[in-house]
Amino acid sequence: MRAGDFLGFTLLSLGSHRLRTFLTALGIAVGIAAVILLTSIGEGLHRFVIDEFTQFGTNLIGIAPGKTTTRGGSIGAINTVRPLSIEDALALRRAPHVLATDPLIQGNGDVEHGGRTRRVTLYGVSHAFVETLRMTVAAGDFLPDEDPRTARAFVVLGAKVARELFGETPALGARIRVGGERYRVIGVMAPKGQVLGFDLDDTVYIPVGRAMEMFNRESLMEIHVTYEPTAPLAEVEAGLRRVLVERHGREDFTITPQQKMLEVFGTILDAITFAVAAIGGISLLVGGVGILTILTIAVAERTSEIGLLRAVGATRRRILLLFLGEAAVLAALGGIAGLGLGWAIAQVLRAALPALPIHTPWTYAVVAECSAVVVGLLAGVLPARRAALLDPLEALRSE
Amino acid sequence: MIRLTDIERVFTVGDEQVHALRGVNLVIGPGEYLSIMGPSGSGKSSLLNVLGLLDRPNAGRYELEGRDVTGLSDDELARVRRERIGFVFQFFHLVPRLTAEGNIELPMVLAGIEPAERRRRLDRLLAEYGLESRARHRPDQLSGGQCQRVAIARAMSMNPSVILADEPTGNLDRSTGQEVIALLEALHAGGGTLVMVTHDAEIGGRAKRRIRIVDGRIVGDER
Ligand SMILES: Nc1ncnc2c1ncn2[C@@H]1O[C@H](COP(=O)(O)OP(=O)(O)O)[C@@H](O)[C@H]1O
Ligand SMILES: [Mg+2]
Numbered sequence: 001m002r003a004g005d006f007l008g009f010t011l012l013s014l015g016s017h018r019l020r021t022f023l024t025a026l027g028i029a030v031g032i033a034a035v036i037l038l039t040s041i042g043e044g045l046h047r048f049v050i051d052e053f054t055q056f057g058t059n060l061i062g063i064a065p066g067k068t069t070t071r072g073g074s075i076g077a078i079n080t081v082r083p084l085s086i087e088d089a090l091a092l093r094r095a096p097h098v099l100a101t102d103p104l105i106q107g108n109g110d111v112e113h114g115g116r117t118r119r120v121t122l123y124g125v126s127h128a129f130v131e132t133l134r135m136t137v138a139a140g141d142f143l144p145d146e147d148p149r150t151a152r153a154f155v156v157l158g159a160k161v162a163r164e165l166f167g168e169t170p171a172l173g174a175r176i177r178v179g180g181e182r183y184r185v186i187g188v189m190a191p192k193g194q195v196l197g198f199d200l201d202d203t204v205y206i207p208v209g210r211a212m213e214m215f216n217r218e219s220l221m222e223i224h225v226t227y228e229p230t231a232p233l234a235e236v237e238a239g240l241r242r243v244l245v246e247r248h249g250r251e252d253f254t255i256t257p258q259q260k261m262l263e264v265f266g267t268i269l270d271a272i273t274f275a276v277a278a279i280g281g282i283s284l285l286v287g288g289v290g291i292l293t294i295l296t297i298a299v300a301e302r303t304s305e306i307g308l309l310r311a312v313g314a315t316r317r318r319i320l321l322l323f324l325g326e327a328a329v330l331a332a333l334g335g336i337a338g339l340g341l342g343w344a345i346a347q348v349l350r351a352a353l354p355a356l357p358i359h360t361p362w363t364y365a366v367v368a369e370c371s372a373v374v375v376g377l378l379a380g381v382l383p384a385r386r387a388a389l390l391d392p393l394e395a396l397r398s399e
Numbered sequence: 400m401i402r403l404t405d406i407e408r409v410f411t412v413g414d415e416q417v418h419a420l421r422g423v424n425l426v427i428g429p430g431e432y433l434s435i436m437g438p439s440g441s442g443k444s445s446l447l448n449v450l451g452l453l454d455r456p457n458a459g460r461y462e463l464e465g466r467d468v469t470g471l472s473d474d475e476l477a478r479v480r481r482e483r484i485g486f487v488f489q490f491f492h493l494v495p496r497l498t499a500e501g502n503i504e505l506p507m508v509l510a511g512i513e514p515a516e517r518r519r520r521l522d523r524l525l526a527e528y529g530l531e532s533r534a535r536h537r538p539d540q541l542s543g544g545q546c547q548r549v550a551i552a553r554a555m556s557m558n559p560s561v562i563l564a565d566e567p568t569g570n571l572d573r574s575t576g577q578e579v580i581a582l583l584e585a586l587h588a589g590g591g592t593l594v595m596v597t598h599d600a601e602i603g604g605r606a607k608r609r610i611r612i613v614d615g616r617i618v619g620d621e622r
Contacts, residue, residue, distance in 0.1 A: 001508060001509055001510075001511050002508075002511050002514075005511075009508070012496055013496065015496075016495075016496035304492065305492075307492075308492040308494070309505075309509065310453075310477065310480075311451070311453055311486050311492075312480065312481065312486070312505060312506040312509060312553070312557075313477050313478065313480045313481020313482070313506055313509055313510060313557075314477060314481075314509050315473070315474045315477040315478075316473060316474070316477075317474070318509065392453050393448055393453050393454050396453070396488070396492065
């Protein structure tokens with residue numbers, strides 16, 4: 001039998017029961033729409049999170065005090081951990097492939113100007129901060145490149161802080177109080193918006209040494225390190241470890257490369273996407289049961305026709321293929337309808353909830369369509385086998 | 400050329416054995432016109448089904464065109480049916496959703512014949528059986544006689560060497576039945592072997608060779 005004739009015969013069989021075909025295909029369509037929609041949201045979430053992280057660059061390494069074990073807890077009591085110092089950050093610049101290091105401490109504090117006070121997030125950082133985290137200064141300059149331990153009392157304002165304290169009047173050169181001390185504004189950051197829930201615009205940046213004094217802390221919270229993008233990560237990590245172990249006498253710090261974090265996030269998010277796909281898959285399974293049911297009925301109705309086909313020379317295999325073909329075409333049609341349905345719902349969701357990240361890679365559509373066909377084939381196996389195993393004579397007599 | 404030797408066909412119904420065919424010996428030459436008659440339940444259909452390779456005898460030997468077809472596999476039987484045998488049934492057995500044309504070409508479609516060649520044969524068959532104006536009608540839009548003509552055209556579409564008809568007029572009124580018989584006879588006149596089961600003595604009597612079967616045994620063979 002020629003492929004075109006095969007398809008024609010199949011479509012004619014499906015077309016002769018339009019309502020039945022429509023309803024059965026609808027079952028598959030709903031399943032595919034659910035799969036494609038849920039995975040699209042999963043994938044959208046994935047991209048959203050990855051984008052949030054990679055905007056700081058991917059050749060970034062964070063070093064935090066304390067050694068976390070694979071079990072997640074810290075080894076030993078907190079007071080046995082040596083603080084991570086500004087000197088450590090300076091020393092790390094010597095490690096191979098390192099481009100810049102930036103010591104960082106974070107806390108909360110009041111900023112005050114012209115009678116207005118605002119509680120903001122305070123970042124104690126160095127000149128390298130804008131470079132390591134790829135931030136942009138909108139006006140003036142960032143903190144100057146000087147020894148962070150003896151840096152002058154300069155402050156850089158986040159966009160929102162500048163707006164709240166100064167309104168339309170220029171902030172550059174103004175004197176404000178940060179945590180009760182006098183600082184001079186030398187720069188205003190470009191707006192950055194929320195990153196993973198933190199408002200980076202409601203933030204001010206002061207020299208790290210001064211911040212440590214202000215918060216009365218001995219240790220940095222983190223040292224950010226950027227390295228040559230082409231350098232092998234393992235080598236960079238080993239270099240950093242060597243420098244710090246030399247200074248601390250042991251490994252009482254944790255090195256977390258951004259790339260490894262991305263991998264971990266990627267794995268988690270892939271698992272989520274897979275899980276929601278499986279949930280969608282259940283409705284696809286229900287659609288498959290629909291095909292099984294309708295095809296079983298069709299075989300019963302068409303028993304005499306099957307007998308005739310056998311009498312005029314169709315082999316058992318041909319009968320099997322004809323019914324499997326019907327199941328597959330039915331599922332494929334349902335699948336295409338489901339893709340359209342899923343896509344339409346995605347558009348509506350995107351318009352209604354712009355915050356919800358939705359992304360449908362075309363590979364998902366292809367995989368979804370293929371799984372629809374596979375479900376159809378699996379659902380078709382039993383009825384098609386029953387049709388193929390009919391005795392031609394008995395089938396002919398069944399009228 | 401058909402040669403049946405000591406054919407037995409036994410059906411088991413419950414714990415009873417029904418002998419549909421008992422020791423049937425029959426030789427049919429090429430181009431013969433044969434009728435099979437006998438009372439209801441005497442084994443006429445059983446004999447035709449064995450001849451048409453739709454059913455396997457329990458014992459005996461069947462040679463078709465010099466080849467032993469008794470032990471052929473299921474697929475080989477399907478192939479022989481497709482290429483050598485044409486069936487005409489009492490209840491027409493047309494596929495309801497196919498047009499007259501679609502039904503006629505069904506064996507050719509299953510055999511994978513080129514559309515152009517199918518078209519050529521279809522046009523000839525539609526003309527031969529007076530179905531040109533009904534080519535695109537479905538069976539429910541055709542009369543009984545037209546349905547049976549479609550079925551005969553279908554049986555002829557693969558140019559079989561043997562046409563087997565099981566009570567082809569059983570479902571038709573008398574005059575329509577006469578027309579159908581005329582078509583089958585024309586077909587025989589064209590050189591084909593025709594075996595026709597009927598319980599109508601007048602129709603059966605027209606055949607050149609008349610087999611009589613009673614209780615699964617051939618009891619008469621007149622020429
Ligand atoms: N599939 C079957 N199962 C059981 N018995 C059958 C079957 N087919 C035919 N028979 C029996 O075999 C005998 C001959 O049947 P059949 O050849 O159909 O007779 P006819 O066509 O001459 O009326 C009958 O007794 C019938 O009941
Ligand atoms: Mg009969």
